[in-house]
Amino acid sequence: MIKKSLMIAAVAVLGMTGAAQAAECDDAQQAEAGSALAGLAKAAVSKVVPVTGKQMVNVNACDVRAGTYSIEFKYNFLGADGLYWVEGTARFGAGGSNPSVKITKASPNMAAAEAKAGVKLASN
Numbered sequence: 001m002i003k004k005s006l007m008i009a010a011v012a013v014l015g016m017t018g019a020a021q022a023a024e025c026d027d028a029q030q031a032e033a034g035s036a037l038a039g040l041a042k043a044a045v046s047k048v049v050p051v052t053g054k055q056m057v058n059v060n061a062c063d064v065r066a067g068t069y070s071i072e073f074k075y076n077f078l079g080a081d082g083l084y085w086v087e088g089t090a091r092f093g094a095g096g097s098n099p100s101v102k103i104t105k106a107s108p109n110m111a112a113a114e115a116k117a118g119v120k121l122a123s124n
Contacts, residue, residue: 081109
């Protein structure tokens, strides 16, 4: 009887800790996260290349936990010299608060622009 009670208690505790873990974003959360991410990514790449035209964010993975988003993304944008893209990860709160953006990969022309500007965004 005691073993059965302990097992039930252990399962209950594991169930509660699982609820506190990150969950995949629903459509509305992904739309909100993508919108905030566009501004954050634009700010990051603008250190190297001004965004002069259209921009597009592809959200590859989106998780949310306690109002904090964790995103894997690809950001495409037009600059004066053509189309550029970067891939990365971001973590931020609602509306883009407390952002942390890490660029992990960049298009060849973006990498060349980084070298020319003396700024390293991507950590390939």
